[in-house]
Amino acid sequence: MSLPLPTLPRLPAPDRLIRAVDPRVPIAVKRRLVEPVLNRTFAEPLAEGEFDALEGRRITLAIEDLGLALTLTLEGERLRVCAEPGEATIRGGWREFLCLATRREDPDALFFQRRLLIEGDTELGLMVKNLLDGREEGLAQGPFGELLVRLERLVRR
Numbered sequence: 001m002s003l004p005l006p007t008l009p010r011l012p013a014p015d016r017l018i019r020a021v022d023p024r025v026p027i028a029v030k031r032r033l034v035e036p037v038l039n040r041t042f043a044e045p046l047a048e049g050e051f052d053a054l055e056g057r058r059i060t061l062a063i064e065d066l067g068l069a070l071t072l073t074l075e076g077e078r079l080r081v082c083a084e085p086g087e088a089t090i091r092g093g094w095r096e097f098l099c100l101a102t103r104r105e106d107p108d109a110l111f112f113q114r115r116l117l118i119e120g121d122t123e124l125g126l127m128v129k130n131l132l133d134g135r136e137e138g139l140a141q142g143p144f145g146e147l148l149v150r151l152e153r154l155v156r157r
């Protein structure tokens with residue numbers, strides 16, 4: 001006898017996810033659309049405590065060429081979107097963030113070439129950068145990887 005597999009909520013369509021990160025979108029909408037994606041993507045490292053240094057701290061990811069920014073914190077082993085500015089900011093273009101997420105280019109090279117910048121609390125920024133860099137498979141695996149590919153196609157239009 002086989003048990004039914006649990007159904008996972010569908011990931012938001014890429015255009016909805018991009019719009020959700022727009023600074024003009026209310027924080028409640030951002031939380032509803034973005035937090036589930038982030039927490040599913042990072043479920044294992046969150047459970048293993050790899051993000052614990054982010055507890056009570058804030059980091060902003062700013063995709064300058066799209067005019068998008070997202071500030072994150074850790075609350076109770078879950079990544080949360082917050083309205084307050086980050087103590088550190090990782091800033092760059094969408095292509096650089098895509099290269100970071102998909103490991104198409106060496107993450108350190110993106111920073112050394114100043115294509116991605118860390119501003120503010122550089123220790124916090126480097127910690128988050130190293131967490132993203134430390135994922136052997138990158139972020140482009142599974143449903144999140146599919147979302148990244150769709151986002152790339154959408155932005156290229």
